[in-house]
Amino acid sequence: MSADAPPTPAVQTTPTVAMIRTLGLVSAICGLIIVGAYQSTFDAVAANKRIATERAVFKVIPAAKSIAEFVALPTGGVQKVGAGDTAAGAVKFFAAYDEKGQLAGIAAEGAARGYADTVRIMFGYSPDCQCIVGLGVVSMRETPGIGDKILTDKEFLANFVKLDARLNADLSALAHEVKTVKHGTKTNPWQIDAIAGATITSRAVGKAINDAAQVLLPKVVPQLETLKAKS
Amino acid sequence: MTPTTTRGWDEFMEGIWRQNPVFVMVLGMCPTLAVTVSAENALSMGISTALVLIASCGLVSMMRDITPKEVRIAVYIVIIATFVTVVDYAIQAISLALYDALGAFIQLIVVNCIILGRAEAHAAKNPPLPAMINAAGMGAGFTIGLLALGVVREILGAGTLFGVSLFGAGFQPWVIMVLPPGGFFVLGSWLLLFAAVERRKQRKLAEQGEVGQNV
Amino acid sequence: MTASIEIRSAPHVSGPRTVEKIMRHVVWSLLPICAFYVFQYGLSALASIVVVTAACLLTERFFVRTGTQAGSLSDFSAVITGLLLALTLPPGFPLWMGAVAGITAIALGKALFGGIGFNVFNPALVGRAFVQAAFPTAIATYTPSLLAGRFGEFIPSSLAWPFMLPADTAAWLQSKHLDALAGATPLAKWKFDGVLAGAGELLTSLSGHMAVGPSPLLILACGAYLAARRYLDWRIPAAILGSAGVTAWILFGLDPLRYPNPFFMLFSGGLVLGAVYMATDMATSPVTPKGMWVYGALIGLLTVVIRYYSGLPEGVMYAILIANAASPLIEKITQPTPFGKSAMTGMGKRRKGATYPLNPGYISREDAGAVTPKKRFLRNKPKKS
Numbered sequence: 001m002s003a004d005a006p007p008t009p010a011v012q013t014t015p016t017v018a019m020i021r022t023l024g025l026v027s028a029i030c031g032l033i034i035v036g037a038y039q040s041t042f043d044a045v046a047a048n049k050r051i052a053t054e055r056a057v058f059k060v061i062p063a064a065k066s067i068a069e070f071v072a073l074p075t076g077g078v079q080k081v082g083a084g085d086t087a088a089g090a091v092k093f094f095a096a097y098d099e100k101g102q103l104a105g106i107a108a109e110g111a112a113r114g115y116a117d118t119v120r121i122m123f124g125y126s127p128d129c130q131c132i133v134g135l136g137v138v139s140m141r142e143t144p145g146i147g148d149k150i151l152t153d154k155e156f157l158a159n160f161v162k163l164d165a166r167l168n169a170d171l172s173a174l175a176h177e178v179k180t181v182k183h184g185t186k187t188n189p190w191q192i193d194a195i196a197g198a199t200i201t202s203r204a205v206g207k208a209i210n211d212a213a214q215v216l217l218p219k220v221v222p223q224l225e226t227l228k229a230k231s
Numbered sequence: 232m233t234p235t236t237t238r239g240w241d242e243f244m245e246g247i248w249r250q251n252p253v254f255v256m257v258l259g260m261c262p263t264l265a266v267t268v269s270a271e272n273a274l275s276m277g278i279s280t281a282l283v284l285i286a287s288c289g290l291v292s293m294m295r296d297i298t299p300k301e302v303r304i305a306v307y308i309v310i311i312a313t314f315v316t317v318v319d320y321a322i323q324a325i326s327l328a329l330y331d332a333l334g335a336f337i338q339l340i341v342v343n344c345i346i347l348g349r350a351e352a353h354a355a356k357n358p359p360l361p362a363m364i365n366a367a368g369m370g371a372g373f374t375i376g377l378l379a380l381g382v383v384r385e386i387l388g389a390g391t392l393f394g395v396s397l398f399g400a401g402f403q404p405w406v407i408m409v410l411p412p413g414g415f416f417v418l419g420s421w422l423l424l425f426a427a428v429e430r431r432k433q434r435k436l437a438e439q440g441e442v443g444q445n446v
Numbered sequence: 447m448t449a450s451i452e453i454r455s456a457p458h459v460s461g462p463r464t465v466e467k468i469m470r471h472v473v474w475s476l477l478p479i480c481a482f483y484v485f486q487y488g489l490s491a492l493a494s495i496v497v498v499t500a501a502c503l504l505t506e507r508f509f510v511r512t513g514t515q516a517g518s519l520s521d522f523s524a525v526i527t528g529l530l531l532a533l534t535l536p537p538g539f540p541l542w543m544g545a546v547a548g549i550t551a552i553a554l555g556k557a558l559f560g561g562i563g564f565n566v567f568n569p570a571l572v573g574r575a576f577v578q579a580a581f582p583t584a585i586a587t588y589t590p591s592l593l594a595g596r597f598g599e600f601i602p603s604s605l606a607w608p609f610m611l612p613a614d615t616a617a618w619l620q621s622k623h624l625d626a627l628a629g630a631t632p633l634a635k636w637k638f639d640g641v642l643a644g645a646g647e648l649l650t651s652l653s654g655h656m657a658v659g660p661s662p663l664l665i666l667a668c669g670a671y672l673a674a675r676r677y678l679d680w681r682i683p684a685a686i687l688g689s690a691g692v693t694a695w696i697l698f699g700l701d702p703l704r705y706p707n708p709f710f711m712l713f714s715g716g717l718v719l720g721a722v723y724m725a726t727d728m729a730t731s732p733v734t735p736k737g738m739w740v741y742g743a744l745i746g747l748l749t750v751v752i753r754y755y756s757g758l759p760e761g762v763m764y765a766i767l768i769a770n771a772a773s774p775l776i777e778k779i780t781q782p783t784p785f786g787k788s789a790m791t792g793m794g795k796r797r798k799g800a801t802y803p804l805n806p807g808y809i810s811r812e813d814a815g816a817v818t819p820k821k822r823f824l825r826n827k828p829k830k831s
Contacts (some may be wrong), residue, residue, distance in 0.1 A: 014299035022297050026306050030313035037317040044324035114280050115757060124292070139331075143406065146582055197586065200757060290636045391608075403540075407580035416554075 057094045060124030060134030061105035064096030070227070072219040078226055089118040095227045096124070103127065103228045106220060109138060110212030114204035117141040119150075121208050125165060125217065127224050131189075132178075132209065140201075147201035156195045156202065163209075164189035168190050171218055178213060180206030239364050246368030252345045253376025253418075254425040259345045262336045264414035270393050272332050273381025274374065279322065279337060281370025284346050288354035288366035290314075295355050307350045308341070315340045345373060348431045363439060376421075383407045383417050464644075465562065468728075469522035476529045482660045486651065487537035487589070487598025490680070492603040497541045501548025506734060506766040509557040523562050527551055530570040530723055534716055534763070535577070536588045538601035538615060542608040543581050547573040567770045568727045571763050578763070587615050588631050588657035598615060615629030618657060624655065631657045632714045633759040637705055645688035645709035651708050670720035678726040685742020686721035686749075687712060693750040705754065717749060720762040730770040737780035738775070747771045 044086035057067050070078050071090040079090075093108040105127065111120045119142065124134035129200075135157065142148050150156060168175040176190040179204040186193035192209075220227075252258045262280070267273040270282045291298075298306050319337050322330050330337070340346065349369055354362040383392055388408030390398045407413045484492045506524035531551055534543060551573025559565045579583050589601050603612035632643040647653045651661040673680040694711035712718070725731060725745055732741050745765045752761025 014301055018297075019299050019302045022294070022299060022306060023302055023309075025297070026294065026309050030309050033313050034316050037320045041320040041324035045320065048323065048327045143582060197583070335464070367573060398609060401607075403543075403581065403606070403609060403611045405580040406582055407576065410579060 012094045024157045053094070056122050056136050056138065057096050057107040057124070059136045060107050061096045062124075062134065063098045063104040063127070064107075064124075065099045065104075067096050067107075069094055072216055072223075078220060078223045091212075091219070092222065093216055103224070105133060106227070108212055108215075110208035110217050112204040112208035112211065114140060114142050115147050115200045116143065119204045119208060119213055121205055123160070123209050123212070125213070126219070129162060130164070132160055132165050132213075135160040135205070135209075142198075142201045146198050147193050149198050150201055150205055153195050153198075155193065159186070159192045163192065164188065165213055165217065165219055167217060171222060173214055173218060174210070178206055178210040181190065239361070242365045243368035243371070245351055246365065246370070246372040247375065248372070250369075251372040251376060251425075252369055253373060254421060256345075257422070258344045258348065259373060260418075261339065262343065263380065264411065264418060266333055266336050267380040267384055267417075268388065268409045269332075269385040269391075270378060270381040272329075273377035275322070275329055275375040276333055276336065277316045277370070279333075280340055280343060280345070281371055283311065283318055283340050283368065284349060284370045284373075286317075287311045287346060288312045288349055289359050289363045291350045291354040292357060292359040292362035298355070300326050303351075303355065304347075307355075307436055309345060311346050311350070312341050316408050334388045343382075345369060357361060368418025377419055380414065383420075388413060427441055454723040465523070466521045468677050469526060471675060472672065472723075473522050473525050473529070474610055475672050476526065476533075477676075479533065479660045479665055479668055480529055482651075483533060483537070486591040486658075487601075488593070489599065490596075490601040491532075491537040493600065494535060494537060495532040495539060496527060498532040498535070498544045498548045499525060502528035502531070502552050504529045504619065505549045505552035505557070509552065509561070521562060522523060524552060524556075525571045526571075526610060527556070530719075531573050533719060534570065534574050536585060536657075537591075538587065538589045538603040538612075539577075540606035540612045541604055542606060543577055546580070547577040549573075550576040563729050565729050567767055568724050568730050571724060571767055571770075572672065574763055575767060584612055586634070587612075588634075589615060589619065590655035590657050591651070592655060593622065616628050618797070627827055627828075631759065632710075633753065635692060636710070636714075637753075638775055642706050645707070645713055648710065648713040658714075659716060659719060665718045665722050672722075678722070679731075679735075679738055681738040682726045682731060682742045683721040685739045686725055686746045687718070689746025690717060690750050691746070693747050697754070708811040711750060711753070715753075715760045716762045719756055720749075720766055721745070724762075725766050725769065729795040730773060732773045732780065734780045734782060736782070737776045740776050740780060741769050741773055742804040744772065 011154050016171040028188045057065050096104045106125045109122050111118050119140040120138040122136045123132050126133045180192040180194050183194050183196040192206045266276045290310050353365050385404030387405040502524045551569045554786045555569030555572030602618050603615050606612040635641040649663050651658045672678045693709045694708035697705040748765035749761045
């Protein structure tokens with residue numbers, strides 16, 4: 001402001017020190033509150049997350065009683081989560097054990113684009129029958145009453161009692177691609193019978209399973225012995 | 232009639248009826264429309280917002296004498312964000328399912344204009360107790376507003392109320408009610424109802440005024 | 447107060463064509479179509495038409511009585527809304543949902559905007575869009591036409607209790623020895639199963655067991671009557687059918703295996719009904735001749751695009767609603783040049799519309815001691831005691 005400017009009414013300016021003092025005080029108080037809240041809820045949140053994961057895995061592998069989290073490395077081989085650094089491109093999956101500690105199955109997540117948004121599903125794979133034995137939905141935003149029938153439609157869920165997911169001879173991919181077919185035309189055990197009127201969502205489920213299984217199973221199946229030893 | 236209690240009660244009722252944030256001031260529409268697909272979600276969202284509102288208004292009011300006006304917005308936002316984070320953790324600890332259902336809208340309470348508006352317009356000028364009472368009234372008003380939407384949308388959209396089935400298995404859900412347009416329709420209907428009641432009241436008042444003049 | 451001057455806005459001379467007369471003729475021309483529809487689907491179709499129309503009329507009566515809406519019951523416009531709405535719904539649509547559609551159509555599509563002439567969107571389509579979003583399963587459940595015994599029994603889904611799920615139509619069809627796919631509309635069959643119906647069959651709607659609406663031929667004939675009497679403008683249906691046909695024909699020419707032939711596009715679904723009766727709604731379509739062509743072409747194009755590239759089998763409804771929303775804009779850009787103003791003088795400059803805003807200093811009501819006549823449409827308002 002130049003010297004000959006008209007005199008402005010005296011504005012009370014706050015010294016910078018006061019501003020910094022107040023901001024510092026507020027930040028300190030707020031920091032304390034947040035740390036306190038984080039500490040006091042940490043155990044409960046972790047327990048909730050574990051329960052949620054277990055519940056999702058138990059749903060897709062009926063015999064499961066306990067789980068362990070693994071990653072399948074891109075180079076082949078599996079590694080327990082928490083043991084060393086996980087390599088880039090590793091695929092996460094869960095190994096589930098029954099009450100005797102025997103390997104009951106493997107659960108993994110898959111995702112594909114549905115009608116409204118990405119449909120994220122979890123499927124259970126049983127090494128005994130080399131098939132998919134359960135389907136759960138992790139998240140979706142499909143039209144209520146149409147697309148969300150994949151949660152409730154009994155005929156559709158019956159597809160996932162024993163869905164063929166055998167590997168081919170050299171264990172590089174699935175012997176038969178898991179595929180969703182039009183309602184009422186399922187002929188092979190690796191096909192999924194779509195829900196009439198909800199074909200797009202049904203297809204998304206099939207694609208999600210196929211994409212995830214094609215990547216994961218060739219890596220995991222040769223390593224089943226490692227998984228059987230519950231550690 | 233003690234003046235202080237009456238005043239406190241008036242402060243509280245102000246937010247519930249005369250300046251209801253949802254139906255009269257039409258503030259905080261983002262969570263109002265987004266999370267009210269069920270009564271449970273609406274109630275949790277309303278309570279979370281109310282808690283943040285009360286706590287942050289209390290703290291803002293306590294700090295009002297040492298807050299220079301140049302940095303007041305920064306101070307308010309830091310305080311509000313703190314309590315939102317606390318509520319965020321608390322909900323995760325209580326129920327992950329609820330946390331997933333409310334989604335990003337818990338974090339978005341930070342930018343809910345009701346809270347910043349209350350901090351600026353009321354809490355910064357009043358002592359902590361009245362400020363918190365006023366905030367509690369606003370919070371309760373917001374909760375009632377959300378619940379009004381949530382109840383209608385859940386009954387029509389799913390045939391349930393707080394998860395309890397009302398019509399039995401054969402109910403035909405109105406899919407539109409759980410989609411975003413349903414939120415707009417229900418909110419519009421409530422606003423219509425409130426406006427009609429308000430107009431009627433004013434007409435009555437006007438008529439009484441005319442009668443009084445004639446006498 | 448001395449002599450009072452009445453100030454009214456134009457028009458000062460009224461023609462013999464009143465709203466009521468136009469609407470009455472539209473209703474008359476709709477009656478043969480409704481009769482054909484009842485002939486196709488029997489008792490359920492009749493009940494659907496009656497219930498939906500009654501719902502529209504009762505809602506209209508409520509809003510006119512409370513004084514929140516212009517117009518009166520006797521102008522037949524609510525009847526048109528009801529009949530058209532019923533014709534766009536599946537014949538076995540549960541009656542209570544039909545009533546919901548009717549109430550929504552008038553309340554949301556018409557009363558909200560202030561009644562007849564003020565609505566932005568075609569009320570019948572607003573009602574249909576609402577139930578389409580609310581009950582997507584029921585509205586996609588069609589039944590084959592011309593079933594034996596259709597005049598003696600209802601389609602079971604019609605008689606669902608209010609708020610309750612309709613009965614399963616597929617099971618009922620099986621008891622009639624028809625498979626569930628017979629209930630799909632030709633458009634749904636094409637979209638989801640790749641089965642094409644013949645254009646001739648579609649044109650008459652008379653070959654048995656097709657889930658189609660009234661015959662496009664009959665609708666065109668009734669529309670031609672209205673156009674001849676100048677109760678609707680022929681440009682709009684012509685533009686819609688032309689643009690849909692050309693778009694479909696171009697796509698068919700590009701890839702005949704993927705896209706159906708243009709005749710299938712034109713005569714399947716509700717395109718003809720929408721083009722003749724819904725898009726021509728006077729309040730929601732442009733008034734300028736050039737604008738009508740633009741508006742119609744937009745609807746035709748959108749219909750084909752929605753049918754081909756979206757998840758829905760039918761696109762007429764959304765196409766018309768979108769064009770309704772665009773029609774004020776279309777009117778604005780297609781204003782004709784006023785008489786005496788050369789089209790050349792405006793070249794280069796922004797062309798002004800033919801609207802002449804009233805100079806606020808032109809009339810001063812206070813000075814003239816003038817009385818503005820009471821708004822006519824409020825005469826039904828209950829008098830204050």
